[in-house]
Amino acid sequence: MPTTYDPRAVEDKWYRYWEEGKFFHAKVDAARKPFCIVMPPPNVTGQLHMGHALDNTLQDILTRWRRMQGYNALWMPGTDHAGIATQAKVEEQLAKEGLTKFDLGREKFLARVWAWKEQYGGRITHQLRRLGASCDWDRERFTMDEGCSAAVREVFVRLYEQGLIYRDYYITNWCPRCHTTISDIEVEHQDQPGQLYYVRYPVKGGGSLTVATTRPETMLGDVAVAVHPEDERYRHLVGKTLILPLVGREMPVIADEYVDPAFGTGAVKITPAHDPNDFEVGRRHNLPQVKVIDQDARMTDEAGEYKGMDRWECRKQIVRELKAQGLLEKVEDIGHAVGHCYRCRTVIEPMLSRQWFVRMKPLAGPAIRAAREGELRFVPERFSKIYLNWMENIRDWCISRQLWWGHRIPVWYCRDCGEMIVSRQAPQQCRCGGSRLEQDPDVLDTWFSSALWPFSTLGWPEKTPELDYFYPTSVLVTGRDIIFFWVARMIFSGLNFMNAVPFREIFIHGLVLDALGRKMSKSLGNGVDPIDIIESHGADSLRFMLITGNTPGNDLRFHFERLDGARNFANKIWNASRFALMNLGDDQPEAAPDEALTLADRWILSRYQAVVRDVTAYLEAYELGEAARVLYEFIWNEFCDWYIELVKPRLYARDESPAARQDRAVARDVLSRVLRGAMELLHPFMPFITEEIWQRLPRRGPTIMLAPWPVYRAEQRDQTAEAEMETLMEIIRAIRHIRNEMNVPPGKKADAVLVAPQENLRRLAVAWPGYIEGLAACRLQVLPALAERPAQAAHAVAGGAEIFVPLKGLIDLDRETARLEKELAVLGKDLARVRGKLGNAAFLSKAPAAVVEKERAKETELAVKYGAVEKRLSILRG
């Protein structure tokens, strides 16, 4: 085995072994308890980014852990057709050929997209494999495969029949570049500097009314000016007629509660066709809708002489003319939130158009109840507030998109009679007998199909055994950025169509940010490619780095130093295993009888049990970072730094006596048991290296993936061994400290005298002399008392004993005195604090007895130490 761990040499090998062995595959089995996670489907033609890496690492940890626990674990993978994103990529590609989608036509264009999907569709799933994802690839799904498409049509028709889908004219968010409507949550609001223009509108018959607007170009579509009904300044003008400047249209002054009297002048121009609020006002007051901006964000015929102008050009032109006519009162700089397309960052144009909507209120009710009544649990809990807040203020969902790539809306229009047919299958004929049917050209919002993911992937609308067995799924793992887009929609869809929540728990994680705390983004170029990291550091290191030092729901900064730390940990494991394997020999070690165990054996076995308990408990609580930390500390600090060091002399001994041989066998057994157990506990986190090592250890079964998860056994805890080891470790640390402080050369053995009046302590030190002598590099003498205290010696108090390290000639008395004085000061401070507490009657009467007892013990210990150090100092001072 090489001295450094090389992930490249093992990762692909094991992944292939697992996949070919079908270890990821879950079959319905009523005799076993199911565990199921559906993977948030990544964009089918996308590439793995750090967000995916984190999300899927968390899912893989949970899945592998539950699988080892004996659950029938299904992690359902798949990909999303990602309407706008995928279509945009293909359009880009066409543009390079000098073509547009219209040159090809719908059918040929779609063929191109499918070809694109075939070409890149496997990329991301391949990348997930490199991460180690143990999902059931045999069940992989795609949101536009036949089954999912059938589910989409079924849902659309049923919602329509429930009266929950309607078609209407409405203001929607139009992206002039993507040429489609997008839903409210797909609009990203950004605070930007802008101008507030104060424009004077003449009142018919004399006078004027000044309105403030950030979008003067929309005035061409104005049909009224609104003021607040209780605004004294304008009450006399309500009902009067205004002349719209530049256009000459006559329009009324109306009163509406929507107006904020404190903003601008308190008078608002109303443009129902180009502003969502104005649209509502227009409806309330039966105002006409004048559309002055078109799908390319250019001015329409209605804009008169401005026709054909770009919206920003038109704004400039209108401002110029208003100024020229003396109608522009003033211009103020303000900051305001401007909506941008989440895909292409183009400024959204609110546009009046006819779209399909889902009526949300009836669907939101059960979704709210499920969260309130605990059928759904968010981890961390606070995200339920965010979810509820959104659900309770829900607005209807615009589901139609003016795209070609996606699920086409299953609605046909009869060209003969105008009848609208909503149907699961393409109808042949209209009721009127006509057969000239045309399908709605629009497709559905991509999230419409992903909302069905937890049941469509399990076979719905068919009644499949999978659906029966795995639904509701166990937990959903996803980023906090798509709670609204996806999580919320799956919940109301599941409740409406399955009569049950799609998952019982929702484990939300934060975002992976760059080292400076910024979101990773293409435009900033600050993204880190997980595949690069896997190649340089290994998938295990990446996974470990992503989950340690992070707490559920919090964002995580990507630091390369932390990655090195994870890589070093892998290397540490590797080398500890090398040590073990080099010393285990070929024979299967026999189980060591309890009475043959040394203190170190009993200690490490007991500590191992504590780790089994803690890791399992942390996993149950979704505290994966804490679970990993416990393992890290156990493996590095306890197993490597102490146990391996203590076991070395036993394994290296040349002694061939029966006792020595047995002791060696015991050591081998304990070493391999603890290492194997540690690998099993670590496997969900670092699947590759643990499999590599596990396979080389004495084991049972074809793969660590299917090894039973270690179960905590309280009877294997050994509190005595833990306490005794702790005492010896304290003594060893004290001697090492002295050696370092006194500059004893590392190769030189020191003499150490352990003075302990307590017999049990002396017995302990004598029983395991090699521990202290070996790990502190000294010759040890154990005494109940010292007749004469050596002046030429360094001193320490540890584990309830006094330690002297005679250093004739080597010791610098001043230095030793200073060291002890410092220690005495610290002890004195601690002692004063404890005594203060114990002197407080309220503390004694009100604090729990155990706490008081603990303080008392602390006082005794500190007092002994203090006394010893004080005495020592007086001797040194002569």
Added chain:
RNA sequence: GGGAGCAUAGCUCAGCCGGGAGAGCGCCUGCCUUACAAGCAGGAGGUCACAGGUUCGAUCCCUGUUGCUCCCA
């Protein structure tokens, strides 16, 4: 305007049920000790943002303030 989060060592972050704080990295000292220098041993470094409150006791619970981040309108 509404909501959420964060503030702990030089840096990045943990810290459960309230009982005087931890890790990694960095820094200092000494070591190539045959598992590992991606390592070993030792060490320095903190008014737990600020002000109140509850409590015998607060980094932790409550209120307010300040600063930063995010979401929604």
